[in-house]
Amino acid sequence: MSKKYLTEAHITNKREFVENLYNKWSTTYDKEITENYYATPDRVALILKKLIVNKKIKILDYGCGTGLSGAAISKAGFDNVNGVDPSKKMLEQAKKKRVYRSIIKLDLDTPTPIKLGDYSVITAVGVMGPGAAPINLFDEIMSLLNPGGIFIFSFNDTALMIPEYLVKLNGYLSTNRARLLFKEYGPHLPGIHLKCMIYVIKKNDF
Numbered sequence: 001m002s003k004k005y006l007t008e009a010h011i012t013n014k015r016e017f018v019e020n021l022y023n024k025w026s027t028t029y030d031k032e033i034t035e036n037y038y039a040t041p042d043r044v045a046l047i048l049k050k051l052i053v054n055k056k057i058k059i060l061d062y063g064c065g066t067g068l069s070g071a072a073i074s075k076a077g078f079d080n081v082n083g084v085d086p087s088k089k090m091l092e093q094a095k096k097k098r099v100y101r102s103i104i105k106l107d108l109d110t111p112t113p114i115k116l117g118d119y120s121v122i123t124a125v126g127v128m129g130p131g132a133a134p135i136n137l138f139d140e141i142m143s144l145l146n147p148g149g150i151f152i153f154s155f156n157d158t159a160l161m162i163p164e165y166l167v168k169l170n171g172y173l174s175t176n177r178a179r180l181l182f183k184e185y186g187p188h189l190p191g192i193h194l195k196c197m198i199y200v201i202k203k204n205d206f
Contacts, residue, residue: 006032006192019087020134021063026089036191040154043071043186043198044125046144047152049076051182051200052121056080060119062141063127064103067094073123074099078141084114109115112140120149126196129159135168142172147205150181156188169199178203 022029048059057078061070064083074082081099085091086106094103102111122145127133138153145151159165172178178201188196 004032006036006189007147014112019108021131023089026066026087026093029090030068030093032165033068033189034126035165037187038068038128038188038189039194040198041069043184044069044123044152044154045076047182047184047198047200048073048078048121048123051058051150051192052058057121058119059121059123060081060084060114060144061100062103062122062124063133063137064094064100065090067097067099067122067123070099071097088198113142114144116144119144120146122149124150124151124153126156129156129167130162131158135165138168138172140205145203149203150200151178151203152198152200154188154196157194160197169201172201176204 010109017097025032036118056076057080059073059078059081061073061081064070064085065087069081070081080101082102082104083100083107084104085094086108088105089176091103091105094100108110122141124137124141128135130136141153143153147161155165173180179197181202182200183197186195188194
């Protein structure tokens with residue numbers, strides 16, 4: 001029987017722990033997470049479908065992992081989606097799904113190859129929180145997003161209990177750097193009784 005990792009995945013976002021976790025988990029990730037009824041990718045895809053008319057728009061799926069979020073977005077009719085993630089082994093699984101136009105392997109020790117102007121829609125599905133990326137990733141994504149662009153992301157219950165996550169979001173909203181378009185609280189991983197808030201914000205064009 002393969003080892004289960006989901007109970008370890010919401011402990012800390014220390015880089016070495018996260019890198020080791022996802023490299024070990026890569027081949028069994030999809031099975032374990034779908035067994036726990038992973039709902040957030042489909043929720044995000046449905047929101048995108050309602051929000052964005054142009055199905056050809058270029059979307060960056062940041063922290064795409066094995067491509068479950070990309071598969072849901074593709075199923076919703078978007079066919080110009082690129083994936084980016086720092087885990088080589090997770091990306092090997094994502095490639096098999098054939099849902100991304102291109103896949104970018106991030107090197108966390110060098111500047112990102114993504115440039116401002118490349119994307120007007122960026123998603124980060126289950127990406128920021130304990131067991132995943134730290135909240136300072138929020139600043140990096142916002143710096144890459146085109147002015148007037150859309151950022152759709154989720155904070156699960158564990159992240160929502162840590163003040164710095166909402167402080168970061170509210171810092172952008174209160175200084176008029178971004179505008180909240182939508183938020184919805186709902187299922188994330190019902191199998192472990194975990195919910196999440198999905199947010200859609202628009203980067204203001206000054």
